[in-house]
Amino acid sequence: MSESYRPESLDELLKLMDEKDLIPFAGGTDLMVQNAAPVLPGFKKDVVFLGHLKELQQIRKEGHDLVIGAAATLSAIESHPDTPGLLREAVALIAAPALRNRGTMGGNICNASPAGDSIPPLYALDAKFRLQSRKGERVVKAEDFFKGPGRTDRKKEEILKEIIVPLKEWNIKKYRKVGTRAANALTKCSITAAAKVKGGRIDDISIAFGAVGPVIVRDRTLEQNIKGLTMEEMKEKIPSILSDYSAIIVPIDDQRSTAVYRKQVCLNLLKDFLEQDMKG
Amino acid sequence: MNNISTPVRRLDAVEKTAGYTKYIADRDFGDLLYGKFLRSERPRARLVSVRKPALPDGYYIIDKDDIPGENAIHMLGADWPVFADDEVRFIGQSIALVVGPDRKVLEELVNQFEVRYEDLPAVLSLEDSMALKGGALHNDDNCYADYHLLKGDPDRAFEEADHIYEHTYETGPQEHVYMETQGFVGVWEDGKVHLHGSLQCPFYVRHAVTPVLGVKDDGVRVTQAPTGGAFGGKEHYPDIISTALAVAVDKLKKSIGIFYERGEDIVNSVKRHPSRITIKTALDKEGNITAMDFDSILDGGAFESCSCIVLQRTIFHATGVYDIPSTKLRGRALATNHIPFDAFRGFGAPQAIFALETHMDHLAEMAGVDPVAYKERYFMKKGSVTITNGKIHEEVKLPEILARAKEMSDYDRKAKEYGKGGNRGIGLSFFNHGGAFTGNGEKAIINAHVKVRKRADDVVEIYVSNVEMGQGLMTTFSKIAAQTLEIPIEKIEFIQPDTDIVPDSGPTVASRSIVIVGTLVGKASAKLKKQWVDGEEITVWQEYEEPDFVIPWNQDTFQGDAYPSYSWGVNVVEVEYDPVTFEVSIVGLWNVYDVGVPIDRMIVEGQIEGGLVQSLGWAYLEKMEFKEGRIQQRTMADYVIPTTLDVPAIENDFILNPYPEGAFGAKGAGEIVHNGGAPAFVSAVEMASGKRFDTIPLTPERIMEAGR
Numbered sequence: 001m002s003e004s005y006r007p008e009s010l011d012e013l014l015k016l017m018d019e020k021d022l023i024p025f026a027g028g029t030d031l032m033v034q035n036a037a038p039v040l041p042g043f044k045k046d047v048v049f050l051g052h053l054k055e056l057q058q059i060r061k062e063g064h065d066l067v068i069g070a071a072a073t074l075s076a077i078e079s080h081p082d083t084p085g086l087l088r089e090a091v092a093l094i095a096a097p098a099l100r101n102r103g104t105m106g107g108n109i110c111n112a113s114p115a116g117d118s119i120p121p122l123y124a125l126d127a128k129f130r131l132q133s134r135k136g137e138r139v140v141k142a143e144d145f146f147k148g149p150g151r152t153d154r155k156k157e158e159i160l161k162e163i164i165v166p167l168k169e170w171n172i173k174k175y176r177k178v179g180t181r182a183a184n185a186l187t188k189c190s191i192t193a194a195a196k197v198k199g200g201r202i203d204d205i206s207i208a209f210g211a212v213g214p215v216i217v218r219d220r221t222l223e224q225n226i227k228g229l230t231m232e233e234m235k236e237k238i239p240s241i242l243s244d245y246s247a248i249i250v251p252i253d254d255q256r257s258t259a260v261y262r263k264q265v266c267l268n269l270l271k272d273f274l275e276q277d278m279k280g
Numbered sequence: 281m282n283n284i285s286t287p288v289r290r291l292d293a294v295e296k297t298a299g300y301t302k303y304i305a306d307r308d309f310g311d312l313l314y315g316k317f318l319r320s321e322r323p324r325a326r327l328v329s330v331r332k333p334a335l336p337d338g339y340y341i342i343d344k345d346d347i348p349g350e351n352a353i354h355m356l357g358a359d360w361p362v363f364a365d366d367e368v369r370f371i372g373q374s375i376a377l378v379v380g381p382d383r384k385v386l387e388e389l390v391n392q393f394e395v396r397y398e399d400l401p402a403v404l405s406l407e408d409s410m411a412l413k414g415g416a417l418h419n420d421d422n423c424y425a426d427y428h429l430l431k432g433d434p435d436r437a438f439e440e441a442d443h444i445y446e447h448t449y450e451t452g453p454q455e456h457v458y459m460e461t462q463g464f465v466g467v468w469e470d471g472k473v474h475l476h477g478s479l480q481c482p483f484y485v486r487h488a489v490t491p492v493l494g495v496k497d498d499g500v501r502v503t504q505a506p507t508g509g510a511f512g513g514k515e516h517y518p519d520i521i522s523t524a525l526a527v528a529v530d531k532l533k534k535s536i537g538i539f540y541e542r543g544e545d546i547v548n549s550v551k552r553h554p555s556r557i558t559i560k561t562a563l564d565k566e567g568n569i570t571a572m573d574f575d576s577i578l579d580g581g582a583f584e585s586c587s588c589i590v591l592q593r594t595i596f597h598a599t600g601v602y603d604i605p606s607t608k609l610r611g612r613a614l615a616t617n618h619i620p621f622d623a624f625r626g627f628g629a630p631q632a633i634f635a636l637e638t639h640m641d642h643l644a645e646m647a648g649v650d651p652v653a654y655k656e657r658y659f660m661k662k663g664s665v666t667i668t669n670g671k672i673h674e675e676v677k678l679p680e681i682l683a684r685a686k687e688m689s690d691y692d693r694k695a696k697e698y699g700k701g702g703n704r705g706i707g708l709s710f711f712n713h714g715g716a717f718t719g720n721g722e723k724a725i726i727n728a729h730v731k732v733r734k735r736a737d738d739v740v741e742i743y744v745s746n747v748e749m750g751q752g753l754m755t756t757f758s759k760i761a762a763q764t765l766e767i768p769i770e771k772i773e774f775i776q777p778d779t780d781i782v783p784d785s786g787p788t789v790a791s792r793s794i795v796i797v798g799t800l801v802g803k804a805s806a807k808l809k810k811q812w813v814d815g816e817e818i819t820v821w822q823e824y825e826e827p828d829f830v831i832p833w834n835q836d837t838f839q840g841d842a843y844p845s846y847s848w849g850v851n852v853v854e855v856e857y858d859p860v861t862f863e864v865s866i867v868g869l870w871n872v873y874d875v876g877v878p879i880d881r882m883i884v885e886g887q888i889e890g891g892l893v894q895s896l897g898w899a900y901l902e903k904m905e906f907k908e909g910r911i912q913q914r915t916m917a918d919y920v921i922p923t924t925l926d927v928p929a930i931e932n933d934f935i936l937n938p939y940p941e942g943a944f945g946a947k948g949a950g951e952i953v954h955n956g957g958a959p960a961f962v963s964a965v966e967m968a969s970g971k972r973f974d975t976i977p978l979t980p981e982r983i984m985e986a987g988r
Contacts, residue, residue, distance in 0.1 A: 038384055039384065178980075181920050181922060182865070182925040183925040183926070255905070255913050257981060261862075261980065261984055265984075268861065269861070
């Protein structure tokens with residue numbers, strides 16, 4: 001039998017995390033399924049509840065950033081006026097309303113599923129994560145945080161406190177989730193892409209693919225190659241851009257889809273983004 | 281009195297929607313022990329040894345050595361053992377049952393068994409089965425059934441053909457996903473085993489259990505508990521659970537429950553038969569179809585269960601609604617080391633209709649004709665000769681059904697406008713479904729009896745073995761009695777089916793409940809009306825009578841009328857196709873049916889919509905794959921059924937065609953609703969994508985792979 005703890009404050013939570021080896025439990029929408037057993041769930045370690053802590057539920061604008069508390073629910077993020085469009089679209093397509101009322105973004109991040117739907121927009125939007133322990137805090141870039149399926153840079157005594165999303169100005173945006181069905185669907189692959197185009201020149205571009213590798217696929221070098229191009233130059237380069245991305249998108253076969261399909265669809269979506277979305 | 285089709289509030293509507301209904305797992309049976317199966321981990325192996333764990337107090341292991349009678353589950357055949365004896369034939373087969381008070385402990389105990397297997401070459405495909413890999417699993421040819429049909433002179437037609445088109449069509453397995461998982465409770469009561477369960481056929485369970493316990497018919501009592509959906513998945517599979525449970529209750533004289541969790545249910549219960557159907561069509565100089573040759577193969581899985589009867593329905597529906605002058609057919613159900621495949625709404629007909637309709641679409645495309653116009657030319661009519669050289673005895677109202685469906689869906693305009701490969705498509709399927717048991721089964725096998733009893737308080741009780749399982753039977757049967765007796769429906773009481781109380785009116789299967797048993801309820805009610813005396817207790821019995829117009833059935837040669845009546849339908853599916861992701865969304869659904877006269881229009885529309893969505897799920901979402909005999913989609917997250925967001929609003933209508941032998945003119949409606957969704961969907965996707973397909977589920981992955 002595992003013990004469970006319900007701290008009254010962030011300080012108390014950090015103290016518990018420091019002293020014991022605990023599973024942080026926010027909304028529980030992944031944990032309850034992963035640990036399901038007859039009658040009652042069976043956790044391998046002791047559990048600490050943190051979803052109720054007000055300090056972790058805040059969503060606020062801080063300068064040019066949106067700061068999202070790790071225990072803010074997906075519904076709260078979906079309905080917050082300052083949530084960037086790409087993130088809102090992705091969150092709104094996670095599971096179903098009942099789950100979004102319960103599930104949190106911190107949980108979605110720390111569960112570190114390659115098919116976690118809030119993660120690709122966080123990569124694409126250059127989000128950073130603030131981790132806190134009793135000893136202090138540190139900030140990690142999204143792409144440095146994920147180490148593989150279910151594995152992250154979070155240390156035993158740390159909690160993910162906030163997600164910091166820079167509120168950049170993108171004038172071209174595309175989010176597309178390809179799931180198993182229209183709702184309550186697990187993702188076969190997804191694209192999150194954004195660009196800033198001014199006077200016919202691409203000032204900035206960001207492209208992330210979900211569910212096609214152990215972690216989200218985003219390549220800054222390839223983006224760098226596109227930045228600074230005029231739209232005409234970019235259009236001419238589409239075949240070589242696709243071939244560059246083809247080399248780094250290496251998905252797998254599983255019970256939901258095939259590697260061949262995932263890769264083809266990612267490239268089709270990228271092509272569609274470059275040809276259709278980037279018309280303007 | 282109202283028109284019989286006018287909807288009434290279902291008798292179970294309030295308690296079910298409010299959540300008061302106590303399903304088997306909700307009921308309080310006092311001190312209840314639980315049972316959990318130890319199952320085979322290998323698709324085909326010799327059982328070398330089974331080392332049992334040490335048991336805490338109050339825990340028991342039940343296995344083959346505890347069976348007082350036969351270690352064989354009697355369905356049609358009796359090849360499926362209650363507990364594996366010296367060999368296992370599929371992953372999930374029961375080896376033993378562990379019984380005790382704590383389900384967590386039971387799970388640990390099941391994991392502590394040490395089972396030693398000697399693997400044998402497993403039969404993991406139809407090819408393996410035909411090659412008799414590892415030696416035959418069944419008889420000497422791996423055929424549970426190998427049937428042949430002949431009509432007209434197909435050999436001559438193929439000899440004289442100007443052109444022959446041959447193609448093979450395949451369909452996948454399908455999980456029933458009833459909302460309530462499998463569940464049973466057995467109690468020791470009055471010196472015998474009393475089983476309460478979620479089931480379709482109380483007398484099938486009794487038939488299965490009595491030889492296992494070695495007792496007479498009344499030596500076991502079976503009561504149906506409120507049943508939360510079944511779709512064929514609770515036709516024979518409850519026999520698997522209840523036989524093992526009965527052995528345990530008989531031995532321990534304690535109350536024991538077995539309740540499946542969803543994952544356990546998905547992986548271990550039976551599924552729809554996968555099919556591979558090859559159709560060869562002979563065309564004359566003018567492009568007319570002169571003959572068809574079918575090779576219809578079902579994967580029967582590891583044990584026979586009801587594969588032979590499913591195959592019969594597949595082959596008797598091979599030519600669907602079309603009158604093909606000459607036909608030739610071979611049908612086989614093959615043994616493999618997959619989980620046994622069994623009954624599922626439509627019972628083999630959806631597989632046949634998918635192959636046929638898709639084949640007809642392709643013939644039309646080659647002829648350069650709209651598929652609907654092409655198919656119309658071959659419609660059956662009253663008097664048409666069927667594939668078993670029987671006759672269509674009723675007026676075939678397909679032209680009226682089609683006209684209405686076209687009107688509702690605007691088919692003609694859309695089909696013309698969309699063209700091929702324009703990312704929007706509309707597909708239309710034609711289909712029928714024979715009502716009730718095949719051939720003379722209703723008389724020779726079932727011979728249903730019903731009882732209607734008026735109590736002294738003038739309330740009328742209906743005694744039948746057909747069950748309410750969500751389809752509305754309790755209400756429709758009560759409606760038939762009330763309308764016949766001209767009394768309010770509140771004065772009717774539907775008695776919960778219980779083998780010690782109700783007569784055997786047969787199983788709740790085969791679209792037979794209304795057309796056969798409902799009709800008997802109507803006849804009994806009419807008799808009662810004649811004898812009615814206020815305040816007196818009166819009991820009336822009614823036995824099944826075969827209609828006098830049928831061409832007699834020969835069960836050895838499969839010649840004669842396979843079914844006395846058919847229901848008919850058209851489904852129209854409109855889709856949008858995304859060439860970037862190969863995804864399809866359904867944007868319009870229209871259905872028109874001749875089910876004789878619907879007994880309660882709203883209940884039948886419930887069947888139409890539920891069956892259609894189930895058929896569409898099978899057509900494009902519900903992928904179930906076997907890898908080395910093991911099912912890969914093991915959760916509701918990976919076995920994907922449609923949600924409300926996958927389905928647009930559905931419009932339905934009826935063409936009335938009263939059937940003189942059916943209560944108030946009714947024919948069967950429970951299964952035909954699964955027959956047409958898949959081919960109409962595929963046809964629409966062919967139009968939208970400009971590609972041609974032959975396999976379902978038609979996933980985006982398959983659409984991508986299909987060549988132009």
